[in-house]
Amino acid sequence: MTLTRRGFIKLSGATLASSSMSAMGFGGCGAALAESVRPYKLAAAKETRNTCTYCSVACGILIYTSGDGAKNAHSNIMHIEGDPDHPVNRGTLCPKGSALLDVVHSPGRLQVPKYRAPGSNEFKEVTWDFALDRIARLMKDDRDANFIAKNEKGQTVNRWLTTGMLAASATSNETALLTWKVARSFGMLVFDNQARV
C-alpha cells in the first residue's frame, strides 16, 4: 500500500515538479552555459619562423613551442602550422607539412650514437667519443692505404676512391659548404646527393 502510494505521488510529483522547473526556465542547460569552447592553445606559445623540411616548395612554417623561455621551463614544440606571410604557401601546408609535429616527435627519432660490431645482430649504445675516434681511425687508415697521388700515367690526381659519401638534401647550405670542404679536403670523389632520386 505505502509503496504504491509513493509511486503514485512520485508520478504526479514528477509532472508537477517538471512543469515548475520549466516555468523557472531550467532544463539542466545551466551546465552548458557554464561551458566554454576549448581554450585557444597558442595564446602564450613561443612562435618561431622556419621552413618545411620536406619538398622544394619550401613552405614557410610557424613552430610553436611551450614555455616562455624562462630558464627553468624546458620548452617543447607543441604545434606547427603554415606561415600566412609566406608568398608561396600563404599559410597552407600539405598533409606532410601539416603533420611535421609528428616527425619532430617521432618515436623513430634517434637519441644516442649506436654502434654495430662486425657480425653482430644488434646495435649497442656508445659515447660520441667512441664513435668519432673509431670513425676517424677507420677513415684515416683507409685513406692512407688507398689514396691515389698519381695515376698510372704518372699524372697528379690526389684522389681517394675507397670511401664514399652521400650528402643529405634537407640540410642547410651552410652544412653543405662545410661538408664539401671536409669531403674534398680528404680527396673524395665518390660523392653525391639526392638530386637524382
Add this chain to the structure above:
Amino acid sequence: MTRPPGALTRNDTVTRINHWITAACFILLTVSGLSMFDPLLYWMSNLFGSGQWARGAHPWIGIVLFVSYTGLVIQFWRDNMWNRDDIAWMKKIDRVLANDEEDVPEVGRFNAGQKFVFWSMALLIPILLITGLIIWQTYFWTWTSIPTQRAGLLIHSLCAIAAILIWIVHVYAAIWVRGSMRAMTQGYVTPGWAWRHHRKWFRSLVATGSNGPRPNVVTRETRE
C-alpha cells in the same frame, strides 16, 4: 505478519516477489526513460546520479524487467484467459466504477480490467525489448540502418507511453479497491473481499476446499 483465520491466499510468496521486482524495474525504467524522453523530465536522471548513468542503466533494467515479467506471464496466463463473462462484466463497467457490483456478473480470479492490463503489458514489453535493442547505441548501433533505428526510437517511445498509461490504471485500481494492495504485499484477502470482487474464484476455492490462490483439483475419486 498476523494473518486472520479464514483468510484466503491471493498471491503466494514467489508471485509477490516476482511482481515487485517487475514493479521496481518498471518504475526505474519510467524514470530513466522519461528523463531521456522529454527535457522537462531530464532532472529525473539525477536520481541515477547523472544522465550518463540513467542512459547506461536503462537498457539493463529493461532486460531484467523482460525476464521478470515473463515469470508473471507463466504464473498468470491461465487465469487471464478471456471468456464470455468478461464481456458481460465489461458491459457493467459503469456499475463497477460506481463501487456497486451487485448485479455485475460474478468474476473469476481476475476481472476483464486486470486481464486487459496483463495482456497489454505482455504485448508491449517484448516490443519495448526489441526496439530497445535496436537503439542500444553501445552494443548494437552497427546492427541496423539509421532509418530502422529512427523507427525503433519512435515505436519504443510510443509503446513506453502506452505502458505507462496502463500502469497508472493498474496502480490506481490497486489503491481504489481496498485490500488489493495487501493481496500483493502480504498476499491474503478476506473471504468477504473475495466474495465481493471475485465471487466465482471464491466459490471455486470453497468448493474444492482450497484456501487459494487456486482451487484444489477435484477428481472423480476425490469426488464420489
Add this chain to the structure above:
Amino acid sequence: MTNYQSQNYIRISATTITPPVARNYEASMAKLIDVSRCIGCKACQAACMEWNNLRQPVGLFDGTLKNPPDLDPEVWTLMRFAEYEDDKGNLEWLIRKDGCMHCEDPGCLKACPAPGAIVQYENGIVDFISENCIGCGYCLKGCPFNIPRISEVDLKSYKCTLCSDRVAVNLEPACVKACPTGAILFGTKKNMTDWAGERVEDLKSRGYEHAGLYDPPGVSGTHVMYVLQHADKPTIYSNLPDNPRISPTVDFWKGLIKPVSLAGIAAAAIAGFMHWVIAGPNEAQPEDEDAAEHLIEAKAKSPPPPGGGGKPQRTEPVEPPV
C-alpha cells in the same frame, strides 16, 4: 579562454529555454568546400588531427585511397574518393571532404535529450559539449548526414567542431588554413555564397552545365557548403544526400508526441484522483463477509470427502466446481 554566455547561443539541445539570440548581429560564418579544386591530398585531415590532438591507431589499406576507413570519434573529417564515369565514358575523380555540415537546423541537436550537450553558437557553429553528453546516440539518428560517432572509451559523441576554439579568436579552422589548393574556404556565409556563385560560373564555362552550390534547404542551409561540378546528382560524390532533411520520424518523435504523452500521463493521474474523490474506495463490507461466511458454513455441513479435504470441516453437499 573563451567563455560563452547564454547570449552566444542560438540553439541549445533539450532545453525549454529559448536563447535570447541577442547577439545575432554576429556574422554567420560558413566553410565552403570547392570540390572542383580538391586534389584529395588530406592536408585537411592531417591539420585536423594535429590541431585537435587526435591520433587514431594506424590501420590497414582498405582498397581505396581513403584512410582511415571511416569517420570516428578520433576522425572528424575524411576525404572520400569516387571514380565516376559518365555515360560517354569520361572519367572523373570526385573527391569530397566529409564531416559535420553544421546545419542551420541541426538534426543532432533536435534529437539530443541531454540539455546543453549540443549547442549552436551565434556564428552558426554546431558544437558538442561533451560534459553534458550522455552517449545515447540520438544525435546519430537525428543527423541527416550520418556524421557523429560515439567513443567506445567514454561513450560520448564527437564530431567536427569547426575549430570553435580557433574561430572564437577569429582564426579560420585548421583544415581551412591548411588546404593547399584553396578548396576549403572560410568566411561569412554571404561571402562564401557569393564566391561560390563565381566558381559556379567558371565551372559552367568549362563545360559543367550542372555546376552548383550545395546548401541544402531541407536543413535550412548549412554552414559547411560544397561547390559541386554536378549539383544535379550529389549522390555521385560518395553518397552525399540529394535532399537531406531531418527525418519525419525524428520530427514526430521529438515533436507532437512529447507534449501529448505528458498530457496523457497527467490526465490519467488526475482522472484517477478525481474518481477517488467522487466514487471513493471500493471496500469489502460486513455483509460481504457474512455472505462469504454463510457460503463457507453451508459447505461445512456436507460430509467430508474421503481422504479429508480442505479445511475447515465442511458438512454441506459439494457443489460442482465452477
Add this chain to the structure above:
Amino acid sequence: MTNTWQDIKNANLVLVMGGNAAEAHPCGFKWVIEAKIQNAARLIVVDPRFNRTAAVADYHAPIRPGTDIAFLSGVIRYLLETDQVQHEYVRAFTNASLIVKEGYSFADGLFNGYDAETHSYDKTDWAYELDDQGFAKIDDTWQNPRCVINLMRKHVDRYTPEMVSRICGTPIDKYLYVCQQIASTCLPDKAMTSLFALGWTQHSIGSQNIRTMAMVQLLLGNIGVAGGGMNALRGHSNIQGLTDVGLLSNQLPGYLTMPKDEEQTFDDYMKTRQFKPLRPNQMSYWQNYRKFFVSFQKTMFGDAATAENNWAYDYLPKLNLPMYDIIRAFEMMVHGEINGYICQGFNPLQAFPEKNKIRRGLSKLKYLIVMDPLDTETARFWEDVGPLNPSDPSKIPTEVFQLPTACFAEEDGSLVNSARWLQWHWKAANSPAQAKSDIWIMSAIFHRIRELYRKEGGAFPDPILNLSWKYTDPTNPSPDELAKDLNGKTLADIKDPSGAVVLKAGQQLDSFGQLRDDGTTESGCWVFTGCYTEKGNMMARRDTYDPRDQGITPDWAWAWPANRRILYNRASADVAGNPWNPAKPIIQWNGDRWVGIDVPDYGPTIKPSEGVGPFIMNAEGTGRFFALDQMVDGPFPEHYEPFESPVENLLHPKVQNNPAARVFPDDRADFGTSADFPYVGTTYRLTEHFHFWTKHALINAILQPQEFIEIGEVLANEKGIANNSWVRLSSKRGYMICKALVTKRIKPMMVAGKPTHVIGVPIHWGFTGLAKKGYGANILTPSVGDANTQTPEFKAFLVNVEPSNGPEGEV
C-alpha cells in the same frame, strides 16, 4: 625552375607532363589553381595515370611511360607544320638561324661519331660553322639546309601523329587536342608553363625529355616571360641548394666543374671552361670563370691558396671518369672497391635501384656511417627481417655507426627552394637527448682526422692541414659564419676601374661582379654572392611586397643569381626592348637602361641595338634547339625505348635504347624481357608521404598505412585480382607482396597495335617506422641511369603481377 611558384598563376596554359604536381607539391600547385581562377587558364595533364593533378585538370591524355620525347617531338613537328611558332622570338632569341657543321648527321637512330665499343659519341662535329673571327655563321633567311631550324624540321619529320600514337599509346584525337592547346600559346602575349619533375628525369633519356620540352617552349616564345618557363619541381627541401653548392662527384660550388686527370695544370683546366663568345659583342658570363674558381679556392684553403701554387689547384682531386654517381658507387661496392661509406641523411637501401644489389654492396663495406634524425633501413641493412630484408648478420663484417642528428626545427640555416630562393630559418627547440647538428658532427670527424695527420702524418695531408677553418667555435661553426663564407668577402680593398675603393678589406661582397681572380676576394659559392652582405642576412628578409601582384616578391628572402626571380627575363621583351605581353612585363628598355619588377638577367645598360642575345650563359647568347656538344646522347633529342620495354623501337629497331647510356654488364644481365614480364611498372610518390621519412610520423602513417600498387580494372579482371586483395609483383630483380588497388584511373593503351598495361608502384614503405612494414618499390627497379646524369630509370621498367595469398603464403 626558371620562374617562381607564384608566377605560375600568370600562365594561360599549364602543362603538367613528367610529373604529378598536385600529388607531390600541393602547396606549389595552388598557383596552378590560381591560374585557372585568376587567368582562366586551362590545365592539361599528360600522364600514364589519371592522377591527382588530372582530378582538377581540364584535360587528361594518357601516355606510355618513357615515350615523352616521341610525344613532344611530334608537338614540335605540329608547330612547324602548322607554322604556329613565335617567329620574332625564334629568330632573335634562339639558335634557329645558326649553321651547323657539315660533319653532323643522323641516321637510323644514331648521330654521327658513334663508337659502339665505348657507347659514346665523338662530338667534335656537333658544332656551328665558324667564320674567320671564330663567330658562328648565321642565315636569317633560313634558306641554308644546315640551319638549325631546318635540321630540326628534318629530325622531327618522322614523328607523325600516327607514329606518335603508335609509340605513346595516346589516342590520336587526344594527342592532336593537346597539340592545338599548346600551339595556342605561340602568340606573344600568351604563355604556357611546363611543370615537370621525376616523371621526366628518371629515364635513361631523362635529360633529353626535358630538352625536348624546352625546345617546344622556345618555339612558342615561352621562356623568360611571365607565366612561362621550364619549371622543374624539385624534390627535397634543399636539393637545389646542394646542387648549387656542388655536392656532386664532378662539381664545385656554383656549377664550376671538377678538374680531370688530363687537366694537370690550372691553365689546362681553364682552357675548356672560359667560353669565348660565339657571336659578335655577345656577353658570356662564363668569361668570369677564373674569378669564381680562384675566389672559391681562397675560401677552401685561405692563405694556402696562392698564385704561386695555382691557387692550390693540386689540392683538388682529379676525375678519371665523367662522374662517380650512385649507380657506379654501388657497382664499385659490390666488387669490393669501396671500404667505407657515409650516409648523411640519406637512405640508399630504400632509395636506390635494385634494392638487393644495394644490400649486397653495403654488406661488403668495412664501415658504414649513418647520420640521420631517424632510424633508417640503411642503418639496419644487416638486420634479418625475413623476406623484407633477408640478411645474415653473422656473415656481414661491416662496422655500422648510427649518429643521431638534429632536425630542421632544431637549427638555423638557409635552404634553396625550387625557385632558387635562399630562405633563412630559425631554431625552435633543442635536439632530443644526444642528437647533434650535422655541422658539429662533420667538424668533429674532420678535427679528429686532422689531429691524426698532425700526429702521424700520412698520405698527402696538405689539403687537410691547410683547409681554411677560421670559425669562432672551430668545433661547431655557426650557420651565420658559414653563410658569410658562401657569400664571400674581400681580402683586400676592392677598387673599381676608376680606382675608387668599392669595398674595404674584410667586407662582405654585394655581388659576384666584385669577385677578383687575383686572390683579393673569396667566395664559397659565387651564385650565392649577395645573400649575406654588409647590409646583413638578405636570406632572412620578409617583405611581402609584390609589384602588380605578379608573383615576384623581390624583397622576400633572396634568390640566386643576384636576387633574380625569373631567369632569362630579357627574353620577356622583344628585340626593341618592349614587353611581349604588355599586361605582364618583367623588364623593359626605358631608353637608357633595363627597368622592371625583377633584376635584369642581362647587362643593365646594354642597348637593344647592340643585339646581345638574352641567354647570357650561352656563348652564342641564344636558346638552343641544337645542343652542340652539351649532351652526351645527341644535339637533338631522339626517342629511345626504356631499357626494359614491352615493344621494339618503332623508329629504328636496331637502336632500341639510348646508345650513349652506360650500363654495367651485371646490371644488363638483370634486365627482364616482356615475355616474362609483360607489364610496364612505374614508381611514384603519394601525397600523404615524403619518401621514407613520414612512415615515422604517426599522422602520415595513419593517412596511408600500408604498401599497395595501383592496377587497372581490365588487367585486374584478366588476372583475377580483386580490389584490396594480395598480389605478388615481380621483376627480373625481385618481388614484393602487397595489396592491390584496382582502379578506373589506369587504362590499357594501344601501343604498336597491342594493348599495354601500366602498373603503378608507390615507393614509401620499408621495415622501420610506424606504418605497416613493406618491401619498398626499389626491390623491382633496374640499375641503369640517364646517359647524361645517371638518374636511375625508375619510371619505366617491366614487371609481372599475380594474385597472392598474402605474406603468410610466402616463405
